[in-house]
């Protein structure tokens with residue numbers, strides 16, 4: 187048997203830079219109230235959301251990603267040619283083939299970086315980060331771009347009271363690269379496919395286009411509704427506050443970090459009430475900065491954690507070198523949590 | 530060991546106090562969670578999750594909406610506790 191030379195990676199990996207892109211159009215709750223029976227007060231008290239961004243025609247999944255990733259590359263102090271792989275997590279890029287990551291890698295000016303998309307819903311950032319860490323340590327790429335990007339406004343039924351106010355659009359990106367010290371902890375992740383019905387697309391694309399269209403939901407004009415994301419809000423809320431606090435605690439334990447050692451908590455921005463409940467259950471001390479970017483960004487699924495991270499660093503609420511717990515969770519159901527050193 | 534009615538009300542009072550900040554003495558059998566105790570639909574989920582742990586019962590989502598008052602919840606727990 188011939189001997190195969192192994193690849194040579196870095197001892198550890200870290201997040202070296204972060205960048206975000208928020209669409210220019212800001213949508214206040216008043217706009218949501220045009221299509222559902224609700225109130226600004228209800229939306230704020232049940233979700234924390236005051237405004238969200240919705241993308242315009244030019245703000246495509248690829249365009250928003252290139253903006254966010256360009257900032258992350260600059261923040262990391264590297265050049266695009268040094269990027270060895272581009273991992274894009276999204277559920278709202280409507281052209282399935284080819285992967286949007288390839289277009290992004292090209293537009294950024296990478297040197298033929300490996301590029302692919304992943305589908306892990308609101309846990310997508312943590313899934314991508316875990317892959318990136320593996321690549322850097324294993325040696326298949328020195329620098330990896332992880333991008334979370336969504337145009338969830340395209341998948342929102344504006345007549346659905348349970349979701350119309352919830353979702354937003356945007357892109358967040360990080361560059362992961364070599365480190366002398368551990369700076370990304372063990373990932374606690376998993377899936378619970380037995381709960382796949384709790385967050386899902388209303389109609390699969392094939393049925394929407396060529397299947398039996400009888401019985402499909404119609405809008406107020408009688409047209410068959412475009413597929414959208416629906417959820418069983420209470421069931422998801424219960425799972426998030428009960429199970430995800432445990433996963434977050436496991437990630438702290440796995441990294442050997444106590445709540446007292448923590449500087450920043452960046453959970454997926456699904457609902458401020460989930461965030462507040464987790465803070466309580468985890469008994470996070472006062473000094474821990476908690477991301478509540480949902481107020482002005484809504485739920486941007488895979489983009490929410492890097493977007494919140496970027497904002498906390500930009501406003502000075504968090505600083506480079508801080509220890510942060512990140513946890514993503516959502517459709518699948520899937521989840522991923524880890525502890526990182528902020529770039 | 531199964532909890533008595535009195536113990537359940539006491540436990541619920543502590544839970545509601547923890548989640549909604551309502552004084553324990555205000556949590557009485559005839560009080561409505563939403564109208565009297567400032568427990569909205571999402572806080573109610575948190576109350577239920579805490580009650581499940583404390584009293585070793587399963588309260589499925591579809592039953593939660595029937596638990597309007599502290600008395601409803603107490604009866605439910607009395608009947609279903611392991």
Ligand SMILES: CC(C)(COP(=O)(O)OP(=O)(O)OC[C@H]1O[C@@H](n2cnc3c(N)ncnc32)[C@H](O)[C@@H]1OP(=O)(O)O)[C@@H](O)C(=O)NCCC(=O)NCCS
Nearest residue numbers: 223224228232308347419420422423456457515516570571
């Ligand atoms: C979506 C969510 C805010 C809805 O809150 P909820 O309390 O579960 O809502 P419910 O459907 O049980 O309704 C509760 C009450 O509010 C009312 N209501 C529901 N939607 C409403 C709306 N948009 N505006 C005003 N009132 C509304 C209902 O009619 C009901 O009133 P009633 O008690 O008088 O009958 C909440 O379930 C949630 O955020 N869940 C988590 C979802 C999530 O994070 N998903 C993404 C994970 S990645």
